[in-house]
Amino acid sequence: MPTVGDIAQVLKQLAPLELAESWDNVGLLVGDAAWPAARVMTCLTVTPATVKEAIEQRANLIVAHHPLPFQPVRTITPDTTVGGLLLDLIRNSIAVYSPHTAFDSASAGINQHLAIGLGLQEIAPLKPALSGDPEEGSGRCGLIGEPLTRRELAERTKGFLNVESVKLAGPAEAPIVRVAIACGSGGSFLDAAIAAECDVLVTGEATFHTILEAEAREVGLILTGHFASERFALLSLADYLTDQFSDAHVWASRSERDPVQVI
Secondary structure (H helix, E strand, O other): OOOOHHHHHHHHOOHHHOOOOOOOEEEEEEEOOOEEOOEEEEEOOOOOHHHHHHHOOOOEEEEEEEOOOOOOOOOOOOEEEEEHHHHHHHHOEEEEEEEEEEEEHHHOOHHHHHHHOOOOOEEEEEEEEOOOOOOOOOEEEEHHHHHHHHHHHHHHHHHHHHHOEEEEEEOOOEEEEEEEEEEEHHHHHHHHHHOOOOOEEEEEEEOOHHHHHHOOOOEEEHHHHHHHHHHHHHHHHHHHHEEEHHHHHHEOOOOOOOOOOOO
């Protein structure tokens, strides 16, 4: 049976923590590396629903993309959502590991998976990592290997992420050749996408003013929603950990849902 530390070590190899952004909080955030980890759940975010599922399913470890805690906490009491979740996790001896932006930037991380899933070729990071590895870095960009419009890429994105809708900014029938990728809240990658001469940026979400700036710079935006742009990779991560640890039961959260509904 693996320990929390064993699984953490494999996750560090997949997504080296030095790739994380300086403002991030990554690695083993709750628990003891020596704890057994026979039952492991992956999820995008630690929420009351995912913690409840972890407790009911007797999980030893949650691998959550988004960190908990993210910001420093002064108190751990049930008076706050974060404090209540931490208390529940500690009471039930459930550890939490978060790879977050390290997994975004890894050579086999979320942005790379999304770029491959959309059929991009000659894929490269939008912002190379300090490691010097040409396959590591923030965001991705690549070429579409066939004539495609923004609308057609939006449809392809919906299919890959298995969502009913995405948002498209800019002329829908404009042709595209080069595509930028930034999972999550990736509006800050607009300048990098422009510098890489990309015709469209696929990301989870962006501010209204970023959308206006993209329109002014004639770069299309495909906005999938933050949840959809990252959740798919936690399903794949569960499969990866299953392959690595045959004596552990690993599953992707079955209770996790996008908090934003399309009405």
